[in-house]
Amino acid sequence: MRRPSQPLRWLIAALIVLIAAALAYLLIGAADAALGLWGRLAPLPAWVRGAFLVALAALGVGAGFAVWRVLRPGPPRAARAEPIVRERVEARIAALPEDHAAALADELAESDRRQASGQLHVAVFGDISTGKSALIGALAPQAAPAVDVIGGTTHAVELVRATLPGGLELVLADVPGSNEVAGETWAAMAHAEAARSHALVYVADGDLTRSQDADLRRIGAFGKPLLLALNKSDRYSDAERATLVRTLASRYRGTITTVVPVQAGGTERLVRESDGAAIERPRPPQVGDLLATLRAVARKGPEAFEAARGQAVLASVDERLGTLEDSLRSERADQVVRTYTRRAVVGALAAIAPGSDLVIQGALATAMLRRLAELYGLRVRDLDLDRLVEEASGVVRTSASITLAIVGNGLKAFPGLGTLGGGLVHAVAYGLIFDSLGRAVARTLAGTAALDRAATLEAFAEELRRPNHERLSALVAMAREALTERDDAGRTP
Template identity: 50%
Template sequence: MSRRLRLLFTALTLAALLWLLFAAAERALALAQRFLELPTWLQWTLGGVLLVFVAAGVSVLWWLLRPRRKRRPLPVPDRGSLEQRIGQLREHGADTGALASELGELDRRRASARVYVALFGEISTGKSSLIRALAPQAHVASDARGGTTRAVGHYDGTLADGRSLVLADVPGSRESGGETHETLAREEALRAHAVIYLCAGDLNRAQADELRWLADFGKPLLLVLNKADQWSDAERDTLLERLRRHGRGVASAVLAISAGGSERYQRQLADGSTESVERQRKPSIEPLLQALARITAPGAEGLEDMRENAVLAGLHQRTSMLEARTRAEAAEQIVRKYARRAIVGALAAVAPGSDLVIQGVLATGLTRALAELYGVKVSEVQIEDFVQQAKLTLRSGSSIVLAVAGNALKAFPGLGTLGGGVLHAFAYALIFDSMGRALAASLAERHSLDQDDAGARLKELLADAGGNRLRQLAALTMDAVRERDNAS
């Protein structure tokens, strides 16, 4: 509930209480007299009920007026467990170089004992101009097109009290080709001891989400309105009030500055002509310098724990994404392996119904292999139940499977004329590919063997006639057919 709405409820509650007080004043003395005439046991009972109502009213008022809690930082993993996970990913062939480099950079900055401050925000909010104002000797490129920062730059700056700090200029969000640049910006923001979030007006939804994302890591954060000299006093006050609402419980301070920078204007000459003139606006950043001095007062050593927690929390997220991607790739290989085995089994089956026995064994192996990959403990009974449910689904949808398989084979010259054996094998390739993909997606999302969820996904995949997946299965089937023919 917003603060304004809580204040409205509070005002209505107080008004109602006052009205009741005045309405009851006339009868207060009479009620008190009658209360004293009651038996002692009844006086105690009514007194207790009255106390309960008073306590409830106080509780409601406290709920309405209580201060908003600060956002809790994301949970931080233990570094040892994180390094162990990275090592396991490396053993499975995943590229963990960036994760290991991040840990190395964490140690390097801790050893340097320097305070790092990152400038974060959308393009064209004046980050480069602010770098010039904070570090006058820095050489920062900028142009009118916006989005000129393509990589992270570090510059030495000095606070008003003479202490030095390292300013990190990161790429602006919403930049062209911005996903890579945004990743660079976010990673650098996590490495910094403190963050300046720069804006040039009220925050849109994407900016508000960025601000909350930064706040989730629990480090000092300043929300700064730049180009304040472009607004009137009333407009600036209105903007600052809106920004304070965005920053409540999120930012350490909300303030307005003017980072200066260049501007162009038309100047009238004596002969009546005009010329375009570029001039530098004088920066006005005193409030920011004071706020920076305040939040960096503990120094690098005092801020290091929060910085390390932010880096480790970010690494935890990146490691989890790499784990999910690595498992997905491994699951793809498992599914493809069992689909090929199903094709070979279907081509080799000679006795009526013998292929069902073969495919049942393969389905059990596929289920067990995927459950082991995703770390889900399943019993033999659970596996058997899932396989039986899958068989029921396949019996009821056999006509759909054969129709999809037949239409797919017709799209590949030569495959559609190879007879029912190929159609049969391709159908089993489709079945096992669908079963494996459905089960892998369910295990990844539910972290358990949810038969209903996996079954629903299986039905969708069996009816999916997507060209790319079917082409891959057709190629897999054709390879198995060629191998059989060559062997014979």
């Protein structure tokens, strides 16, 4: 490092002397003030001096704590989720293909129908073995037949009208138990009905299993009145039942509204004393506490829960919509990759010296990456795309021999292709390069919503090294089709 000039060094030295003199002056002044203060405190009683020193120390500690609180890095703020607005959801649904949009549009229409009906909807969940259906029968023994069925299978959500003692009306939704249909299907039905309903009842007959815990927390995330009905509670002594209720209420505090012990009825087995024969007789249901809790909810009216219900429906539709959009986007990305891969294969078959060069065709690769970025709503500069293609070409150069070996070994699984010469190997290798690059870019964009070059190149190298038989088969078929079209065009007079 070059030393400063002589005049500048004199100036720096003078500044050092001035700063040292100023610090010394401040130190002497502070010492003089402290000694003067102590001289004035010395004649005072010891307790006065002590109180003053304690107050001075407390002031110093308080000031230090305040400075620490101001300067310390705070916890990272969670990103605020944008509120789900119906107009935006409807616009996204309208942009979907008609066959995909119908179910989501129907969900919004069902939500509107329920709001207009003015009826309170209560969904009842639980495993089939917990007595859920029996509990519905006990709550509404004179209920009207099913007024609607939501779903397309025999395991559907059935809605029945019920009148509670006192004349309050509601609609009970009988949701299939988690072991009645496949897990994913039940979860989708349960989640959708939990969103549609104003209040929820989850039926269990003891401490919850892991799957029941997940079900309860999932539907409880909507923040609606959620009653945990502890069925078959007569199996427990009073002390055991009280302990279980306290345990469940504590564990699910913030998720459920309350725990209500019930007995849904059913039958009980007795032994007749006269002849020792076993008999069964109906067991009277004990649902008074649950009815009282439901009446308290019903008295508030559906309008008290309509805002939460409507927002829950929007959140459910938004979640399903996002999953569907991701799936459709992935399908379109695969289509883009297949289109450009085929173009690369055709270009490779037209090469003058097949197998001599495996560097990516820059313009074609850049166009593919631009299409993928547009598909994922990402604006990328041409410079960044060109740089990524250049770096990907470097990966291809360093692994060219491995790529050719992988393709050559893969072609051995297709009898008779070896006679077609190196042109086919070259074309399939080009196809593998484009297919791998397109897959890597699509995977990165789907996972990070950004064109992360390092992650993309790592994924690209991985795709190149490990092509499965299905991918190679598709590339071979693509190359053979292009080769046939080329030969047919060459024979055409």
